Amino acid sequence: MIDADFFHEIGQSLGRHKLRTGLTALGVFLGILIFILMVGFGPAVEGAMTKRMAGFATNAVFMWGQRTSMPHAGMQPNRAIAFKNDDIAPLARLDGVEHLAPRNQLGGFRAGAVVKRGGKTGSFQVSGDYPAFQYIQTPVMRAGRYVNEADIAERRKVAVIGDEVAKQLFERQDPIGGAIEVNGIHFEVVGVFGSKAQGQQGDQQVRSVILPFTTFQQAFHFGDRVSWMAMTAKPGTSAEDLEKRARALLAERHRIHPDDEIAIGGWNAAKQFAKTEKVFSALDVVLGLCGFFSLLAGAIGVSNIMLITVRERTKEIGVRKALGATPRSVVAMVVSEAVFLTTVAGYIGLVTGVAVIEVVAILFEKAGDKIPLGPPFVSVEFAGAATLILIVVGALAGLIPALRAAAIQPIEALRDE
Secondary structure (H helix, E strand, C coil): CCCHHHHHHHHHHHHHHHHHHHHHHHHHHHHHHHHHHHHHHHHHHHHHHHHHCCCECCCEEEEEECECCCCECCECCCCECCEEHHHHHHHHCCCCEEEEEEEEECCCCCCCEEEEECCEEEEEEEEEECHHHHHCECEEEEEECCCCHHHHHHCCCEEEEEHHHHHHHHCCCCCCCCEEEECCEEEEEEEEEEECCCHHHHHHHHCEEEEEHHHHHHHCCCCCEECEEEEEECCCCCHHHHHHHHHHHHHHHCCCCCCCCCCEEEEEHHHHHHHHHHHHHHHHHHHHHHHHHHHHHHHHHHHHHHHHHHHHCHHHHHHHHHCCCCHHHHHHHHHHHHHHHHHHHHHHHHHHHHHHHHHHHHHHHHHHHHCCCCCCCCCHHHHHHHHHHHHHHHHHHHHHHHHHHHCCCHHHHHHCC
């Protein structure tokens, strides 16, 4: 049963100093608002990395040849290591390999090459790939098809181009069936693809031209060289373990010292993703702590105002105790006022924070790729937990003033000026 007199008394007590009560409530409001916003925007920052790496296999391993740093088997150090076509089959047979995709690229990693069509020219990444590379870096096919096994076997002069390549060289014309020129050699466009990734990663992908691996080697006089190997691990196989075994196999084939970690360069996507997840987990903790301390600052404000209130109401509390009020009832009275003030102001801040996050999430969704961040998010469970935290914080904020009020002696209170 709701006791109207109880709430009337609380309202009357807090209303005696409206400005002081309002400023204290504002502190609690801002505290919970900042808390909710910090926790809610944590996933937005994490979503930025998810967008950036979308469509990229998280269990991928890349390896390339460098120079030896140790002598081995009669060979001197500083020897250049170059992978060959003969390395492809042994690596593909390695236990735990799901997809193996050798790759060559004009100019090396991240370099561009001049691509022409009629009077139009652009600088794009040109690579030679196996069909398996689509499982390392998943393309979004806009039209046509990807490189296939027949292209590899027959060394067909075909190309699959990114959205930006099609836009610059073909403008509004249909690229499928058209021709592009790379280093004086013409290739027929058989597919156009986009990217799931955003930012620099996505831009790089849509500004690329993919040729069949064997055609690339023949057309650009690469012989049997392989610039680097990309592979993914089968489910249940550790990408780190696969990388170790692949390194050992390549070291044996190229007479590299087993302890030479410089001769073969590598990048393990699984390891990098794991590090990124740890960073974001730490970021979530930091944001949560910052928000919690902002809420704690509001609670301290409530505790201070209740101490002042108890001091001003010393005579009133003395009279209550003289008329038979127990210390427990006095504690309940002060704590109730603190809980009421904290809960009302905090709940308004909670609702405001959730509303802001929902509105921003809708705006981010409408903006799409224009916004690098992911959508902010606060779960219903977290909102419920935050409400309980408000009640607990309110009770703790009023506990010290309540205990001080309970310790007031009636005779001393009546003498108080």
